[in-house]
Amino acid sequence: MAQVVTPFQEHPVGPGRALNARSEPALQGRPPADRGQPRRVFGHFLDVWSTRPGATPADVRAEYLRACRDAIASIVADYRATATVDIGHDRADLDIGNRLTMPVTVVQQDWGRQLGFNAAAIWRPWTTDLQHFTPRAGHFMAEEAPQDIAALILELARR
Numbered sequence: 001m002a003q004v005v006t007p008f009q010e011h012p013v014g015p016g017r018a019l020n021a022r023s024e025p026a027l028q029g030r031p032p033a034d035r036g037q038p039r040r041v042f043g044h045f046l047d048v049w050s051t052r053p054g055a056t057p058a059d060v061r062a063e064y065l066r067a068c069r070d071a072i073a074s075i076v077a078d079y080r081a082t083a084t085v086d087i088g089h090d091r092a093d094l095d096i097g098n099r100l101t102m103p104v105t106v107v108q109q110d111w112g113r114q115l116g117f118n119a120a121a122i123w124r125p126w127t128t129d130l131q132h133f134t135p136r137a138g139h140f141m142a143e144e145a146p147q148d149i150a151a152l153i154l155e156l157a158r159r
Contacts, residue, residue, distance in 0.1 A: 042064070042065050042068040042069070043065060046061060046064065046065075046140070049109075049111075049138045049139035049140060050137075050139070050140055050143070050144060051136070051137055051138040051144060052138075052144050055140065055143045056143045060143065094126075099126055099127060100126050100127040101127075102127075102129075103129040103130075103131070103156060103159035104123055104126065104127045104129060104130050104131070105130075105131045105132075105133065105152055105155070106119045106120050106122075106130065106131070106132045106133070107133050107134075107135065107141060107149065107152060108120070108132065108133070108134045109134070109135075109137060109138050109139050109141055110134060110135075110136060110137060110138060111138060111139070119132065120132035129159065131155075131156075131159075133148070133152055135148040135149065
């Protein structure tokens with residue numbers, strides 16, 4: 001039986017944990033009402049998950065914060081599913097031989113690699129045509145390394 005390792009199993013210090021006030025230093029010691037402020041929480045993520053301060057222009061940042069505020073339930077449900085039910089679905093798909101037939105490009109942010117997380121190893125069982133790239137960027141790669149990301153998308157379309 002093939003084993004799928006998710007980022008949450010291998011490294012519990014990932015985006016899903018950052019929503020937990022006990023594990024997020026910037027939220028510790030704040031009153032519960034303050035913890036529930038989406039703008040502050042997601043604004044904090046924009047700041048600490050970037051390797052270049054100011055990489056996200058003010059108008060883009062404002063739209064991102066607005067969209068996140070409106071999508072909190074969906075964001076939390078996605079993280080919850082990724083760490084639970086999706087694991088079983090992925091294992092079942094691999095067990096019956098389901099694979100991706102198209103080329104796959106995995107783009108991994110710097111901090112994941114620095115923590116020892118190997119995104120390519122997670123995706124390798126799914127495809128025979130895999131390329132892996134780690135730009136010099138944090139979580140918001142499109143904002144921090146737009147030329148690299150655009151080039152990767154164009155190259156993937158050519159494959």
